[in-house]
Amino acid sequence: MNIITGSMTALITPFKNGKVDTNCYEYLIKRQIAQGIDAVVPVGTTGESATLSHNEHKECIEIAVAVCKGTNVKVIAGAGSNATHEACDIAQHAQAVGADGILSVAPYYNKPSQEGLYQHYKAIANSVDIPFMLYNVPGRTGVDIEASTAIRLFDDVKNIYAIKEATGNIERTIEINSQRSDFCVVSGVDSIDFPMLANGAKGIISVTANLLPNMKSKLVHCVFEGDYNTARDINNTLFPLNEVLFVESNPIPIKAAMYIAGLLDTLEYRLPLTAPSAATMKKLEEVIKNYEVIK
Numbered sequence: 001m002n003i004i005t006g007s008m009t010a011l012i013t014p015f016k017n018g019k020v021d022t023n024c025y026e027y028l029i030k031r032q033i034a035q036g037i038d039a040v041v042p043v044g045t046t047g048e049s050a051t052l053s054h055n056e057h058k059e060c061i062e063i064a065v066a067v068c069k070g071t072n073v074k075v076i077a078g079a080g081s082n083a084t085h086e087a088c089d090i091a092q093h094a095q096a097v098g099a100d101g102i103l104s105v106a107p108y109y110n111k112p113s114q115e116g117l118y119q120h121y122k123a124i125a126n127s128v129d130i131p132f133m134l135y136n137v138p139g140r141t142g143v144d145i146e147a148s149t150a151i152r153l154f155d156d157v158k159n160i161y162a163i164k165e166a167t168g169n170i171e172r173t174i175e176i177n178s179q180r181s182d183f184c185v186v187s188g189v190d191s192i193d194f195p196m197l198a199n200g201a202k203g204i205i206s207v208t209a210n211l212l213p214n215m216k217s218k219l220v221h222c223v224f225e226g227d228y229n230t231a232r233d234i235n236n237t238l239f240p241l242n243e244v245l246f247v248e249s250n251p252i253p254i255k256a257a258m259y260i261a262g263l264l265d266t267l268e269y270r271l272p273l274t275a276p277s278a279a280t281m282k283k284l285e286e287v288i289k290n291y292e293v294i295k
Contacts, residue, residue, distance in 0.1 A: 001131055003161055004074045004101050005184055005202040006038030007220040009209040010046035012251050012258065013060060015268035020056050022063060024264065028210070029067040031263075035294065036217035037073060037209060040064055041103055044078035045140060046207050046251045050108075051270035054086075058093050065098045076133065076205075080105030084120050088127040101131040103164060103205070108141040114149045125157045132159045137166035137188060147175045154183045164188040164205050165196075173199050190242040194235035197223040207254050208242055211261060211293060244280075244287045252276050257284050261293040 009032050014024040032040050042064040043049040043057050052060070061077045068075050077094035079102045081087040091102050104124055106117060125132040134153065138144040145163070153160050165172050166188030173185045177200040187196035187204040197204070197220065209216035215234055222231035245253045252269065256276045259267040267275060276284070 001159060001161065002100070003184065004039050004076060004131055004133075005162075005186070006224075007036070007209065007213075007217040008039040008041055008076065008186070008203060008205045009037050009213055009216070010041050010044045010205050010207050011064070012210050012255050013043065013047040013049075013052065014255075014264055014266075015270065016266050018268070020052075020060065021266070022059070025060065025063055026067050028263065029064055031295070032209070032213050033068065033071050033073045035213040036221075037213045038203070038217070038220075039074040039076050039100070040068065041076045041078060041205055044080070044103055044135070044205070045105055045137070046210075046254070047078060048251065048270050048273065049078050049080065051273070054090070057090060058097075061090075061094050061099060062097050069098070074100040076101040076103045076131075078103050078105070079124065080107075080135065082107035082110050084123050087120075087124045091124055091128045095128045095130050099130065101133060102128060103133045103135050105135040105137060106141045106143055106145055108143075111143050114146055117143065117145055117149055118152060121153050121160070122157055125153075125160050129159060131161050132157070133184075133186065134160065134163040135166070135188070136163055139166070147172060147179075150176060151180055151183065154180055162186055162202070165201075168192065170195055170199055173201055190245070191235075191239060193219060194223070194231050197231070198228060207250055208238060208245060210254050211241070211257050211263070211288075212238070212291060214294060215291075240287050241291060244283050247283065248276050248280055249273065253280060253284060256281060257288055260285055260288055262295065263293070
């Protein structure tokens, strides 16, 4: 099994006139490739997957695979749902069209027990053969994949190799790594990427990398090369941006930031998400001035 780690981007999904803007999507992925990212993650939660149709979801995965074909950039397809059979269907489609791995968010709203989470993930991962990453973001889903459950899944299911931890709790990384050093923890909170990596995380899945993939890639690779001072400096430099990108529900601010920077022609969301407030737009405009956004 080819383990996928490093700098990874949780891709936004651009819309135009209410539909997925496939031309812009291709451009954004090519930009990620050109700026040194290791993997792209289409249709995760940042990609507004919860409000895409199944056909749109699958099309986004297909586009990412096609654009990344022939490059060194991997595709980890978002395949999460609060219905296990739906997640299995998307995961199987992703594998069939050539995705390199799967990222599956914990089921939202249902609030299953730890046994329910175990059975849910076991079923999805067993439906495919490619590398599989759990995704723990209790602030959005209402349920926490406890370390013991994640480790049980890692031990019992051959292709589960990693967990994206978005609890914001560095202790969780240490708890997992202290028991299973080969179980890859991936940072899912931009502001603490450096401390997560310094404490054993094997990569990041970043929202901020939609805007600045070059800086996020450099941060990760500096840690891997042992240059902790440079990595820390990058993390500190990015802190004001990381902070403002989460003043409203993700991906509202990151899409607005990309629009301000000229990376998106239109600023559209799927209801129930709406455009950011005027105050948020002003904050974004002020903060973005401090960074060089390479198109």
